[in-house]
Amino acid sequence: MKNFKSYYFHFIILALLIVSCSKDDDLSEHHTIIGQWNWVKTLGGFSGIASDTPESTGYTRTYIFTHEDTVIVLFNRDTVLKTDYFLSTEESVLFKEEFDFLTINHKYLAPDLSTSTLPERYMIKSLNDSLILQEDLYDGFEHIYIKSK
Numbered sequence: 001m002k003n004f005k006s007y008y009f010h011f012i013i014l015a016l017l018i019v020s021c022s023k024d025d026d027l028s029e030h031h032t033i034i035g036q037w038n039w040v041k042t043l044g045g046f047s048g049i050a051s052d053t054p055e056s057t058g059y060t061r062t063y064i065f066t067h068e069d070t071v072i073v074l075f076n077r078d079t080v081l082k083t084d085y086f087l088s089t090e091e092s093v094l095f096k097e098e099f100d101f102l103t104i105n106h107k108y109l110a111p112d113l114s115t116s117t118l119p120e121r122y123m124i125k126s127l128n129d130s131l132i133l134q135e136d137l138y139d140g141f142e143h144i145y146i147k148s149k
Helices: 002-021 024-033
Strands: 035-044 050-052 061-065 070-075 078-091 098-109 115-127 130-135 141-147
Touching: 035 130, 078 115
Parallel strands: none
Antiparallel strands: 035 050, 035 061, 035 141, 061 070, 070 078, 078 098, 098 115, 115 130, 130 141
16 A cells, blocks of 8 residues: 555656646747737738738837736837736637637726726737737738837
8 A cells, every 4th residue: 555655646746747847838938929029010800901000000009028927018109008918829719720829908997987808819820030910800900010129
């Protein structure tokens, strides 16, 4: 009986080590998104042909992702939102396959002055020097950002 308890104890320790090691991939992806991302272009929409840029719209948009799972959203260099975000792997509504997702918890002020949170979920199509986010909707947009150096 003593050998069984020892075996069981070692199995639990090994399982915990394996589970804790698997988080390294998430951590490296998390570190990749950290930094400042400047909006370059948005494509798609209901017609599928919309194409907006800072030049065509007259405004800029920037995301600053921090190590504390906070994102700061700038509109024309003014902070318009500071909220939390998270990265996950989930099934896409569009493609019925697993993709990496970025979810930003946008906070809105309701007419009664209460705050509500509306999560916006984006498929991550690219995450290196460019960040390409695809809305997981049939008539969604694709947003392209470039990382500031």
